[in-house]
Amino acid sequence: MTALERHMFLKLLLWVIRLLTLLLIVVSILPEMPSGQWWVRLWEFPRLQLTLALAVPLLLLALHIWLKRPRKEHAVLLVLILAIGGWQLLHILPFTPVWSNEVPTADAQTLEDQSTFKVLTANVSYSNDSYSEVVALVQREDPDLLLLIEVNNEWDEGLAPLTEHYEYRVGEVRGEGLGIVLWSRFPLLEQEVKHLVSERRPSIFATLDIPGIGPIRYVGTHPVPPGLEDRITHNDETSERRDSRVRDAELMLIARHVQRDPDNRWIVTGDFNDVAWSDTTRLFADLSDLKDPRHGRRLLSTYHAERPFWRYPIDHLFVSDGFHLIDLDRVRLKGSDHFAITTTLTAARKDQANPEASEEEHQTAQELVEEGTEDASEHDVSD
Known part of the structure; x- marks a missing residue:
């Protein structure tokens, strides 16, 4: 791979990471809109799937950091990806054993x-x-x-x-x-x-x-x-x-x-x-x-x-x-x-x-x- 090809690849990779992160931010916060539109409300459903999907931009970001020296934008993207994951997990974790029970277990x-x-x-x-x-x-x-x-x-x-x-x-x-x-x-x-x-x-x-x-x-x-x-x-x-x-x-x-x-x-x-x-x-x-x-x-x-x-x-x-x-x-x-x-x-x-x-x-x-x-x-x- 020539230097120009490497540069173009890294530039394209960074844009893919940006767009994926932006897309995941949008679909994560879309259900917070006070709207009954079906295409808004449906994004409440796949919170677990969206959390798993964060692995894609996260791995691509790690690849970009490995191929190019870390810089401030890498840190910003990492924080955004982790923030999206935290937001989704905030909805999911109450339905796991790490949370307290609402209905007590019978003795x-x-x-x-x-x-x-x-x-x-x-x-x-x-x-x-x-x-x-x-x-x-x-x-x-x-x-x-x-x-x-x-x-x-x-x-x-x-x-x-x-x-x-x-x-x-x-x-x-x-x-x-x-x-x-x-x-x-x-x-x-x-x-x-x-x-x-x-x-x-x-x-x-x-x-x-x-x-x-x-x-x-x-x-x-x-x-x-x-x-x-x-x-x-x-x-x-x-x-x-x-x-x-x-x-x-x-x-x-x-x-x-x-x-x-x-x-x-x-x-x-x-x-x-x-x-x-x-x-x-x-x-x-x-x-x-x-x-x-x-x-x-x-x-x-x-x-x-x-x-x-x-x-x-x-x-x-x-x-x-x-x-x-x-x-x-x-x-x-x-x-x-x-x-x-x-x-x-x-x-x-x-x-x-x-x-x-x-x-x-x-x-x-x-x-x-x-x-x-x-x-x-x-x-x-x-x-």
């Missing part, structure tokens, strides 16, 4: 005298036809509460054997990935299917009577994902991708339901189509005062099951205080692009404290509800 010595129950939550994917395999998985896992999402007529027929194992059922069977059904071994003192923002998106509200524990309020939900191509269009020639506003509004309305009844124990579970560290999910947790069992334990990424590198924690289970965790795991669901989540819980003392969300958080939630309702109305999905 093994006292479990013999306590009632326990198991919850399984799974998005079965409506285009999937592995009905018997899913039934076999449910029988093997043997949950007391089973929430299945994207249940259409074919799935409803395929899941018929479950009626032998579960006496109680509530939900709505719909096509296009919109169905949601809860099976329960526990009596349902109250049950209702609500359409919080969109008539096309049902959520399940129930009160369960669990022996040895008492009544527990339960919500199962599946808000619309941002970026989903809208099937409801104003004419046959146009379509557009959905923003996050309807999803955000649904989560805020559920948080309000919980907030209005803090004396009861609550479980909220489902495919939120939102990652655990997003501003919306954190606001949902603050308003409702619900806790995430993954906090301080593991990410438990559930989607996409077939693409390990592009996998995010979007299937959730939140609980109020008054529960301790026995076990938390994910299970592969044949034919689905989601893993199932299994959670085993036991009751603990309830502190009866009211949620302590700030006035600013309440205002933000109200704005999200108003924007989501307006967005649903504009796209002809609110009635």
